[in-house]
Amino acid sequence: MDNIIEIRDLSFSYKDPEGKLHPALHNINLDFERGTYTAILGHNGSGKSTLAKLINMVVTADDGVIEGSIKVLGKEVTTAISDDDAYEIQCRIGMVHQNPDDQIVATTVEEDVAFGPENLGMDPKLIREKVTQTLAAVGMEGHEKSAPHRLSGGQKQRIAIAGVLAMDPECIIFDESTAMLDPQGRDAVMKTIDELHSRGDVTIITITHYMNEATDADRVVVLNRGEVFMDGTPEEIFTQVEKLHSVSLDVPQVTELFYGLQKAGKYNGKLPLHTNEGAEELAKLLKAER
Amino acid sequence: MIRDITLGQYFPGNSPIHRIDPRMKLLMAIIMIVATFVASSGTSFALLFIATLILFLLSRISVKTLMKGMKPIVFILIFTTFFQIFFTRTGDLLFEWRFIKIYTNGIIFAIKMFIRVIVLITSTSVLLSYTTSPIALTDGLEQMLKPLAKIGVPVHDFALIMSIALRFIPTLLEETEKIMSAQKARGTDFSTGSLMKRARALLAVFVPLLASAIRHAIDLADAMICRGYRGGSGRTKLNVMKLKFTDFLWLFAAAAVLAGTILCNPFTLDVIKGAFIK
Missing domain, CATH: 3.40.50.300 (P-loop containing nucleotide triphosphate hydrolases)
Known part of the structure; x- marks a missing residue:
């Protein structure tokens, strides 16, 4: 596969002026196609x-300590x-x-x-x-x-x-x-x-x-x-609404709404991500209610 | 709103004067300045005055605008004219009342002085500040001083500093306004109290403003590096300044005015003099 950026086992800590380290990234592995x-x-x-x-x-590397590698366009950028x-x-x-x-x-x-x-x-x-x-x-x-x-x-x-x-x-x-x-x-x-x-x-x-x-x-x-x-x-x-909530991240509002409906037993389909999908689903639900 | 202020006194437009290449305008302004200082006789002043009038009319700048620009020098103008009239003691006596004596030369010197200042201010401001945008002026200067880069003068850097300064004036003004409102909301009083007290109140604006200016500078530097900036060498320009035939005509016209001024110097305007002599 043609990856434009490849990140392997990357960890990074910022170094403050006194030389103390502040970890910012830990063991990241990501490819961007x-x-x-x-x-x-x-x-x-x-x-x-x-x-x-x-x-x-x-x-x-002047700003902190880098471990692992980042390859951008095939070139390693973390070292000199x-x-x-x-x-x-x-x-x-x-x-x-x-x-x-x-x-x-x-x-x-x-x-x-x-x-x-x-x-x-x-x-x-x-x-x-x-x-x-x-x-x-x-x-x-x-x-x-x-x-x-x-x-x-x-x-x-x-x-x-x-x-x-x-x-x-x-x-x-x-x-x-x-x-x-x-x-x-x-x-x-x-x-x-x-x-x-x-x-x-x-x-x-x-x-x-x-x-x-x-x-x-x-x-x-x-x-x-x-x-x-x-x-x-x-x-x-x-x-995965609960997993996101566990690190106090939100889901899109409309997803949150349907997640609530699901928990209340009113909805059992796929959770929508876009507002217009949500609106359609909601219209269907309301029709069924009637 | 503070953000609507115009930078300098530039008036956008499309008059023949607006269209002259900024480099030529700079040269023309220098020539006009030299001409006003070289001029000494009545005829040469008349010539300069007419040339300036033509420049002014072609630029389509309103008289009101020009007058506004003259405001700061009105006092100096009146002051020098006054001194010329009352303290010149040569020529023929025209008028005497107790200790006040007015001589012909006093009147003539005063008129010349007046025209000299008016021509100087009008020609340079019509050519430069009113019809040339600050950025065009900066570009023009950069182009003209380019040869100096060969002997190690950082011409490009200066031009870039100038243009970034121009770019950030409105941004920083807006920020000043924001900081001032924030400080006012917390009870800082900028408008009453002794000078010391007000100066101290302004300190509460300058410190955050300086801090934010530095932050802007760091972020801008990052953004510039991200956009491939690495100094002036190898850069090209979107708008390449090209001298047109008319630009040379203008330069020629300015040079002709200077030559005319020098040629006219031996001839006085005896008409005026004659009218005053009893």
């Missing part, structure tokens, strides 16, 4: 962001890696961060989207094409000359996605990219992610603590206290 969409779930402090930062070498290899990986694995304001570099939207391709030394004509293409892909065409600070959070985040897309990455990691957005902004960003996934050529990894955002993924990985707690399809994961 090319073209798939994986959601990594977990509480704050479960190690999910650390994992993403290790993959993209924002966190390195040449600057050029590191640079290549960073260009091919894009990352969208949490705060939209902290990833916008330029004073106009088009200049910002062009920042990555400019760094790659692309031809200006090609950059222009990329800017037009990627802004259309995130639904932000017509904002080329806008000033980023006048856009909403969701719009800024989509500009950031366009900026990453413009570099033609093979994989995009969304590190809690919706955490600072309002519901509309969150919906717009999730829709963009779904569209990217349906194109099928990029591998997508989202890191989130919103359960609703994980239901559209091909695969859900639940991290708890630095360990892989669960790993499977959204159906496999979210139907």
Whole structure:
């Protein structure tokens, strides 16, 4: 199988300035297959962001103690890696961060989207094409000359996605990219992610603590206290309501509702994950009641 | 809202002046500054004044806007004009009342001084601050200073620092507003009390603001590395500045004004002088 990222027996501890170690990840084994969409779930402090930062070498052996291995695009990134290899990986694995304001570099939207391709030394004509293409892909065409600070959070985040897309990455990691957005902004960003996934050529990894955002993924990985707690399809994961509750994680609201109905003996079908499925089931139930 | 403030005094538009290449505008501004200092005779001032008027009219900036920009210098203008008129003691005596004596040269110097300042401010602000966006100006400067990079001047770094500063001004202003409201909600009083007291109240804004600016800087640096930034070498630009034929015409026009000013210097405007002499 063609794995874009392979993680073997990975443990990581942060080192604080006094040299004390703070374990963040423990014995992680994960493979990310090319073209798939994986959601990594977990509480704050479960190690999910650390994992993403290790993959993209924002966190390195300088920040703590790494054991085990991470292979990105076939290259080991945990040990000494040449600057050029590191640079290549960073260009091919894009990352969208949490705060939209902290990833916008330029004073106009088009200049910002062009920042990555400019760094790659692309031809200006090609950059222009990329800017037009990627802004259309995130639904932000017509904002080329806008000033980023006048856009909403969701719009800024989509500009950031366009900026990453413009570099033609093979994989995009969304590190809690919706955490600072309002519901509309969150919906717009999730829709963009779904569209990217349906194109099928990029591998997508989202890191989130919103359960609703994980239901559209091909695969859900639940991290708890630095360990892989669960790993499977959204159906496999979210139907194990009790197991998730035991580490005080929620399931999507609609699943929670049907879980309640199930416990009360009113429902015995498959637990729905999406609101519209839930609505249909509910309509059926109500009809049967009558 | 604080986020709606305009950066500098730039007025977006599409006038002929707006369309001049920023590099040419910088050169033209320098030429105009030199011309105002070189000018000495009435005719050369008249020429400069007309040239500036044409620049101003072409830029389609409103008189009101220009006046607003002049506000800070009105005092200096009045002050110097006053001194020129009352303390120049050469030329023919025009008017005398007790100790006040006004001479012809005083009037002439005052008018020249007035025109010099007006031309200086108007031409540079019409060319640069009103019609050139800060980012275009930064790009223009970077391009012009590029040769200095060969002798080790970090031109690209300076330009990047400038443009990131411009980018973050609105963000930090917004943050200042947020912190101030948060501190107000906890009883900090920014508007009354002695100067010391108010300064101390502002400290409660600056410390968190500085902390957040540093956090922004670290996150931005991470984001930039993730987007393949590794310094200025090997970078290309989305918008390549290309000099058009008209840009050269403008530069030529500015040079012509300077040449005209120098050529006109020997000729005085005797018309004005004649009108005042009894």
